Structure formats: structure tokens, C-alpha cells
Amino acid sequence: MSVSRVAGAAMRRIQAGNALSAFGLGFTVPYLYVYVAQTRDLGATTAGAVLGVFAMAALVALPFTGRVIDRKGPLPVLVGASLLAGAGAVAMGFASSVVAVVFAAALLGAGTAVMQPALATMIVWCSDPSSRTRSFALQFFLQNLGLGLGGLLGGQIVDKSRPESFLLLFGIEAVMFLVLAGIGLTIRLPRPATPVGAPAQGTAKGGLKALLGHKAMVQLCVLGFVLFFACYGQFESGLAAYGTEAAGIEPATLGTALAANTAVIVLAQFLVLRFVERRKRSRMIGAVGLIWTVAWLLAGYAGLGEGSQAMATAAFIATYALFGLGEAMLAPTVAPLVADLAPESMVGQYNSAFALVKQLALAIGPAVGGPMGAAWHAPYIVTFVLFSLGITVLAVRLGRQLTPMQNQPYLAVKTRVVAQHKPVEQVGTAV
Structure with missing residues (x-):
């Protein structure tokens, strides 16, 4: 198989996984505050802290991510981050205490943050300067489409008086992350091209x-x-x-x-x-x-x-x-x-x-x-x-x-x- 065909096949899988993970995020992100503050009755302060933990987990994980990607390649990082985020989503669905939601938020925040540079590096490896512009535009398009559709469908399921409805949302999100990890394991990346x-x-x-x-x-x-x-x-x-x-x-x-x-x-x-x-x-x-x-x-x-x-x-x-x-x-x-x-x-x-x-x-x-x-x-x-x-x-x-x-x-x-x-x-x- 030629390098261009390998890159094309890999790119299609990367974009599909990117869209599915965005779809899963869309199910939960708009409703996380309501889930923590009202459904689990942990209060607005805890909900704000959970959103802060998302950001802090990313800030802690990202400084180490790039060097690992460059040494080990983006695929292992993507698969590991997807599994971590999936575990965080499941933990969030079952969390009912302050410690549990903060721990779940740390897993979810770190996993989703690390995915982004891994996916971006894979797109770089599978593109050249003439196609890179369109590849990143397609990624952004699919992310927004996935987030929008996920949020729309999630809004039809969510019921703040029923914790089990949120468990379903977080379960769907976890499955999407597992699908992304599975897709990652099937990708055959070409050798990276010099930018x-x-x-x-x-x-x-x-x-x-x-x-x-x-x-x-x-x-x-x-x-x-x-x-x-x-x-x-x-x-x-x-x-x-x-x-x-x-x-x-x-x-x-x-x-x-x-x-x-x-x-x-x-x-x-x-x-x-x-x-x-x-x-x-x-x-x-x-x-x-x-x-x-x-x-x-x-x-x-x-x-x-x-x-x-x-x-x-x-x-x-x-x-x-x-x-x-x-x-x-x-x-x-x-x-x-x-x-x-x-x-x-x-x-x-x-x-x-x-x-x-x-x-x-x-x-x-x-x-x-x-x-x-x-x-x-x-x-x-x-x-x-x-x-x-x-x-x-x-x-x-x-x-x-x-x-x-x-x-x-x-x-x-x-x-x-x-x-x-x-x-x-x-x-x-x-x-």
C-alpha cells in the first residue's frame, strides 16, 4: 500500500474518532453544572470547583504530554487518554460525593485535554502542507457538529430529578471514548513529514x-x-x-x-x-x-x-x-x-x-x-x-x-x- 493511501485511510479513521468523541462530550458538558449542583445536590460551590478541576487537570497533564508524544508516538497517547477519559465518564455517572465528583473530573479533564495534541499530531503526520489546512478545518467542523448533535440529543434525555438519566449520558460518553480508543488501535500511521x-x-x-x-x-x-x-x-x-x-x-x-x-x-x-x-x-x-x-x-x-x-x-x-x-x-x-x-x-x-x-x-x-x-x-x-x-x-x-x-x-x-x-x-x- 502506498504512503498516500496509508495516510488517507489513517486520516479517515482519525476524523471519525474525533467526531465520535466530540459527540460524547456534547452529551454531558452542557449539563455538568446542573448534575453536580442540583441532581447530586452538592451545591454551586462544588459544581464550580468541578469545572475548575477540569482546567487544572489539563494544566497538570499537558506539560508532559508533548514529550511523550514525540518519544512514543501519538497513537499510544491517544489510546491511553481515551481510556482515561472513559473511566472518568463512568466515575462521574456514579459519583455522589464531593470527593468522587472531583476525582472523576480530574480523570475526565486530563483525558480529554491530552487527546487534543495527540489527534493534532496524528493529523500532521497524515497530511502535507497542501492538505493540512483542509484537514484541520474538517476536524473543527466535525467537532462542532458532534458537540452540537450530542448536546441536542442529551437535552432530550436529561432530567435533573433523575440521576439515572445522567448515568445514561455519562455511559454514552464513555462508550464514545472507548470507540475512539478502538479506532486508534486500528490506525496505521505513515512516517511523519517535515513541516x-x-x-x-x-x-x-x-x-x-x-x-x-x-x-x-x-x-x-x-x-x-x-x-x-x-x-x-x-x-x-x-x-x-x-x-x-x-x-x-x-x-x-x-x-x-x-x-x-x-x-x-x-x-x-x-x-x-x-x-x-x-x-x-x-x-x-x-x-x-x-x-x-x-x-x-x-x-x-x-x-x-x-x-x-x-x-x-x-x-x-x-x-x-x-x-x-x-x-x-x-x-x-x-x-x-x-x-x-x-x-x-x-x-x-x-x-x-x-x-x-x-x-x-x-x-x-x-x-x-x-x-x-x-x-x-x-x-x-x-x-x-x-x-x-x-x-x-x-x-x-x-x-x-x-x-x-x-x-x-x-x-x-x-x-x-x-x-x-x-x-x-x-x-x-x-x-
């Missing part, structure tokens, strides 16, 4: 020191923190609090807004991809900053109270929709860029470092945005308008650190077409 513009392998053995010495990667991590802090870190905390307190949004409308976000991602992902993949990555990330600036201004309008409640509600839903458009633009841009910056022997460490940055943003974002959104309405909007504009500034600065091929991988496709008659050495020199 575009990456340093030679001999320069990649410095671990964290080498990563911190890579200026473009450090700038991308800073940019990533701002991206996740200003968007995902606010969805279910600061922005939700602002909507209900300042804009008078009904709690049910928050679900509609989140559905609009998911719908835009699912419907627009591949239309956006055709626009994004031929353009400079730094410019597309900068454009996302401008789109999100408009989104935050719409949220500000919703909270002014100048128009009707219907107009405020429409503006608030449009805010979430615009966030979805930006997310669809980022999916084929940021994750492939992490891969293309990584030396061949450090792909796992680069993916894990970026996942760690994301988790930090998701942990700090609600802690900062929640109180601001609930009490300091105008400063909250101004702060995140400035953060969004900061995304554009940081993206422009990052673009200056990237090689032409890292910033616009479509050039590699054009170069190969133009240079087919040239010897391999000449093509490599051109790149």
Missing part, C-alpha cells in the same frame, strides 16, 4: 528551551492566548452574564445564541475555507480580530437599552454568530500554522504547548470575564473590544516572523506545479 519551513531535525532537541527560543512560536502562543481569552473564555461566563444582566436576555435565548454560533460554523466552514486557504494566514487572523471587534460592539449595543428588547436580543444573537464566523476562519489557519512551525521531532511538544495556552485562557477567561460582565458592563465591552483589536495587531506582527511558505502554504502548491521540471534540489531551494 514546511521547519528547522532541521538536529535543532529540535532542546525541548522547552528550543520552543521558547522560537520567536514565531512564542508570538503565536501569545496571540493564541488572546484569541481564546477573548472568545471561548467568555461564551458561557462573562458574555452570558453581561447578556442577562445588562441586555435583559432571557436564559433560553443564551441557548439560541449558542445554537447560532454552532450553525454558522457548520454552514460556513467550507465556504470560508475556500476563501482562507489561498490567503496569508496572518491576514486572516487579523481579519478575525476585526470581525470580533464588530461582535463586541454589537454586544455593547444590546446592553445600552436604547432600542427595543427584540433589537437587543437580535444584536446579542448576532454577536455569537459573528464569533462563529471568526472561529470558522481560525480553524484552517492557527492549528496548521502550529504544525508548520514545529521541527519534525517536536510536533507533539508544539501542539501540547499550544493546547496548554488554550487551557490557560479558558481557565483565566471566565474568572476575569464573569465578574466584569455581571457588574461592570461598559468596562467589560471596552476591554474586549481592545482585546479584539489586539488580535489584529498581534497577527500583523506575527506575519513578519513567518516565512512566505509558513504564512501562505498555497504557495507551495503553486511552486510544485511550476517547478515540476526542476530537480528536487532546486525545488527545495526555491521553497
Whole structure:
């Protein structure tokens, strides 16, 4: 079997497993707070602590994950993480005490966090720079589709007065993780390809020191923190609090807004991809900053109270929709860029470092945005308008650190077409 056929077969299995695990997460994530606080009657404080443990478990596990991936390969890490998450889901379904739910949350949080860099590294190994953009876009599409469908079906099953309904939800989630582990055991990975513009392998053995010495990667991590802090870190905390307190949004409308976000991602992902993949990555990330600036201004309008409640509600839903458009633009841009910056022997460490940055943003974002959104309405909007504009500034600065091929991988496709008659050495020199 040719390398391309091996990679194609592996990629199909990876994407299928990715979709199924997202489907399982969608069954439980929206209802975890209700389950701990109300169904198990452990209180809001314990429920908040459980959500915090999710983040802390990821922060503890991820610093070690990348080096293990690079030494042992992503497959064993994925299978181990899937089994760990499955055990956490089962434990959560049976947990009825504070100690039990915290322990289950630690298993579940660590397992699901470690899966992400393992899956990302597998996608890198099974793609080349010309196909990587579409591969990561498909992963993001399937994740959101799986989460959306899982949440929708889970909502039809869940009953906060019946613990057994949650046991069914967590059982389905555990089965999905076991299926992912089973799929992982059937995958035959090709040898990893060297990312575009990456340093030679001999320069990649410095671990964290080498990563911190890579200026473009450090700038991308800073940019990533701002991206996740200003968007995902606010969805279910600061922005939700602002909507209900300042804009008078009904709690049910928050679900509609989140559905609009998911719908835009699912419907627009591949239309956006055709626009994004031929353009400079730094410019597309900068454009996302401008789109999100408009989104935050719409949220500000919703909270002014100048128009009707219907107009405020429409503006608030449009805010979430615009966030979805930006997310669809980022999916084929940021994750492939992490891969293309990584030396061949450090792909796992680069993916894990970026996942760690994301988790930090998701942990700090609600802690900062929640109180601001609930009490300091105008400063909250101004702060995140400035953060969004900061995304554009940081993206422009990052673009200056990237090689032409890292910033616009479509050039590699054009170069190969133009240079087919040239010897391999000449093509490599051109790149």
C-alpha cells in the first residue's frame, strides 16, 4: 500500500474518532453544572470547583504530554487518554460525593485535554502542507457538529430529578471514548513529514528551551492566548452574564445564541475555507480580530437599552454568530500554522504547548470575564473590544516572523506545479 493511501485511510479513521468523541462530550458538558449542583445536590460551590478541576487537570497533564508524544508516538497517547477519559465518564455517572465528583473530573479533564495534541499530531503526520489546512478545518467542523448533535440529543434525555438519566449520558460518553480508543488501535500511521519551513531535525532537541527560543512560536502562543481569552473564555461566563444582566436576555435565548454560533460554523466552514486557504494566514487572523471587534460592539449595543428588547436580543444573537464566523476562519489557519512551525521531532511538544495556552485562557477567561460582565458592563465591552483589536495587531506582527511558505502554504502548491521540471534540489531551494 502506498504512503498516500496509508495516510488517507489513517486520516479517515482519525476524523471519525474525533467526531465520535466530540459527540460524547456534547452529551454531558452542557449539563455538568446542573448534575453536580442540583441532581447530586452538592451545591454551586462544588459544581464550580468541578469545572475548575477540569482546567487544572489539563494544566497538570499537558506539560508532559508533548514529550511523550514525540518519544512514543501519538497513537499510544491517544489510546491511553481515551481510556482515561472513559473511566472518568463512568466515575462521574456514579459519583455522589464531593470527593468522587472531583476525582472523576480530574480523570475526565486530563483525558480529554491530552487527546487534543495527540489527534493534532496524528493529523500532521497524515497530511502535507497542501492538505493540512483542509484537514484541520474538517476536524473543527466535525467537532462542532458532534458537540452540537450530542448536546441536542442529551437535552432530550436529561432530567435533573433523575440521576439515572445522567448515568445514561455519562455511559454514552464513555462508550464514545472507548470507540475512539478502538479506532486508534486500528490506525496505521505513515512516517511523519517535515513541516514546511521547519528547522532541521538536529535543532529540535532542546525541548522547552528550543520552543521558547522560537520567536514565531512564542508570538503565536501569545496571540493564541488572546484569541481564546477573548472568545471561548467568555461564551458561557462573562458574555452570558453581561447578556442577562445588562441586555435583559432571557436564559433560553443564551441557548439560541449558542445554537447560532454552532450553525454558522457548520454552514460556513467550507465556504470560508475556500476563501482562507489561498490567503496569508496572518491576514486572516487579523481579519478575525476585526470581525470580533464588530461582535463586541454589537454586544455593547444590546446592553445600552436604547432600542427595543427584540433589537437587543437580535444584536446579542448576532454577536455569537459573528464569533462563529471568526472561529470558522481560525480553524484552517492557527492549528496548521502550529504544525508548520514545529521541527519534525517536536510536533507533539508544539501542539501540547499550544493546547496548554488554550487551557490557560479558558481557565483565566471566565474568572476575569464573569465578574466584569455581571457588574461592570461598559468596562467589560471596552476591554474586549481592545482585546479584539489586539488580535489584529498581534497577527500583523506575527506575519513578519513567518516565512512566505509558513504564512501562505498555497504557495507551495503553486511552486510544485511550476517547478515540476526542476530537480528536487532546486525545488527545495526555491521553497
